Amino acid sequence: MKLLLLSNSSAPGRAYLDHAREVIADHLAGIEELLFVPYALADHDGYTAKVASFMDGLGIRVSGVHTADDPRAAVAAARAVFIGGGNSFRLLKSLQERGLTEAITRRVRQDGVPYMGSSAGTNMACPTLRTTNDMPIVQPASFETLGLVPFQINPHYLDPQPGSAHMGETREERLTQFLQDNDVPVLGLREGTWLRRADDALELGGVAAGARLFTTDADPAEYAPGADLSHLLSARARFDHRAA
Incomplete structure (x- = not known):
């Protein structure tokens, strides 16, 4: 399996991707x-054109699945x-209404088609939303x-800010609440970071801020870019989300 999972698609002072x-x-x-x-935004044509503009610089043509008469055939x-x-x-x-969850999973898992996700697209690679x-x-x-991975990801992860006037839950508190009812690791991907999976190998990439791993049986753990996170793909990291 070949995955690239980005926390974000836009960075301050940089063009898209x-x-x-x-x-x-x-x-x-x-x-x-x-x-x-492009289904995460309402303007499918505009979104596809934005991606096409970036990919053109890499010599890659882009087609939007929304333009296909048969979206499942387009995925196939x-x-x-x-x-x-x-x-x-x-x-x-x-994705569900068009029967694309199963179609995309089959192509990526069985056929080895490269998958790339950013933000919501990275959420889609997890067991659940x-x-x-x-x-x-x-x-x-x-x-x-x-x-496509057996653990959860929280894109755009934000660390608690000391002295903040915001009185709602921090991201850390919300993920801790998630773990009170779900026994599955959650990787908080900070802005500018990504995961790359090649079969049974998983590596963290991106900026120095890195990522933070939340589990039910330990304090949150920090990982820097270049870290080998392949252990998150092991059998002990898996959970049956259908029974949760």
């Missing part, structure tokens, strides 16, 4: 055409799949997502 240009180019090396899934023919960010609930509902930051603006049929 530019902060991850090198790792994207390496991940998609040899790919001439990419299937983009895709050489690579990119699911962009936006609202995770809207995205998952759209339960660690997204998004507001549930629509109701999907279930929270079950693609399950």
